Amino acid sequence: MAMITDAHVLRPEFVPSDVVHRDSEVRHLSKALRPITDGEPGETALLGGPSGAGKTCIARFAVQRLRENALGINTQYVNCWEDYSRFKTLYRLLKGIDRAFDVHRQSTPKDELLERLRDHDGSPYVVVLDEADQLDDTGVLYDLYRTTGLTMVLIANRREDLFSRLDSRLVSRLQTTTHVRFEKYGFDALVSILEDRVRWGLRESAISTDQLQTIADDAAGDARVAITVLRTAARRADQDDADSITDEDVAEAIPEAKAEITQKSTRRLTDDQRTLYEIVTEHGEIAPGDLYERYTERVSSPRSKRMVRNYLRKLCHYNLLVAEGENRGRTYHSVS
DNA sequence: CCTCCACTGGAAGATCGGGAAG
DNA sequence: CTTCCCGATCTTCCAGTGGAGG
Incomplete structure (x- = not known):
């Protein structure tokens, strides 16, 4: 007799039908979304806190419950780490309302995607944008904010990471919206x-x-x-x-x-990224200048310093490396 | 203190690749 | 075929920052 009776509930994306230990956060978020059940626009919500604190789970839970309480609400979850460009994010959102069918990467006139999103039938659309601080073009958030009928639930580890990259107009508007803070679980x-x-x-x-x-x-x-x-x-x-x-x-x-x-x-890294990862792992700890030098020695056609900094940022976000210190004092470490 | 400069990350523009239109 | 357009990737340039070392 198998010991695992339901593997599904052990999967990371599983959302329990009833969540515990996060009642106040659920209430707070639900309050922001409640107007939607009455046909009013929802309030933009911002969820912040460390990873594994239940942000994604609670967002999905609250959105799911909203769907059960009102008919005709469209919802979509987007992981902005995976769909990090404007195009990919909008494409995913169009998919959520079944309007992505004939979008081909190239043939599409500029910003036809956004127009299509705004043109849709007018029923409420609640979108969860997870890891929103990872978008490389945060301008899409401003456009989405100004899209009628669309309510955003933004998730970011640190609020300031997100705000520092946003259009100032959007920052001031988000200042007054719902902020839900998550703490680590006890x-x-x-x-x-x-x-x-x-x-x-x-x-x-x-x-x-x-x-x-x-x-x-x-x-x-x-x-x-x-x-x-x-x-x-x-x-x-x-x-x-x-x-x-x-x-x-x-x-x-x-x-x-x-x-x-x-x-x-690690599987998703390019050769250049993997080389950087290996160099840091071999050294345990290394200064940026040294790291770039080793990197240029090891690959046949090295990318620019700026590009390498982008790679390193990515590696840090994957939790493969840790950047310690600011500016001149920075070093890169392997984890553990 | 103060100055220097290694390093970061934003912005703008070049280049690449690939599908569509002519 | 060529031309055009797009997203993705990468480079170039640069302002800002804060630790090192007078």
Whole structure:
């Protein structure tokens, strides 16, 4: 008999039908969206806080609940880290209302995408823009803000990261809208989140409270990490045809889950980016000037310094590298 | 303190690749 | 075929910043 009864609930994108430990955040966000049920425009909402604090989950949950309470509301989730350009973001939004069918990358006249979005039938459209600070053209946010019938839920780790890159007109308008702050989960909250997932997705007594506490302790308030470790441990035990998860499964799942996350992000790198990653990993810590020098020695046709800085920013965002210090004092480290 | 300058990241424009139009 | 247009990528230029080292 399989130990995992529902693998779905252990997946990172799973949204529980009822969320716990985030009642006030849900209420706060729902309040901003409530006018939509009465045919009024919703308020732009801004969710901020560290990763794994439940921002994405709560955004999806609140939007889902809104859909259940009112008919004819369109919704779409966009991860701006993946769809980081204006074109990709707008394309994804058009897909959410089934109007992307004949858009081909080139043939489309400039900004036909935005016009198409504005032309749609007029039913409310609630869009979640996750990692909004990662857009390379934040001007699209201004255009979306000025699109009638469209309500934005913006998610960013740090509000100032987003604001510093926005059009000042938009900043002043967003100042007065709904801001929901998320804090890291406490230890007990994390354990209880894990307990729920175990109840929904694993056979009874598959894992002990002690083991869940070990996982929660390691995750340090990050629910995404905690759930990934739980999934990895469960998969290990399942492959061994075991009845329950052993302490060894948990111990090995912790580094394995982290390696899995790293590997997943490394695959998407270009040769230049991977070279930079390797140089920093080999050195452990390196100054920007040295790093660029090593890089030029190692590749046949090196990119410019400016481009390398873009690569490094990307590597930092993937959590493959850490940048420490500002300006002249900066060094790049490998993680761990 | 003060000055220098290594480094960052925004802005603007060049280049590339590929699909469409002529 | 060529020309045109687009997004994506990359370079060039530059203002701002704050640590190093007088």
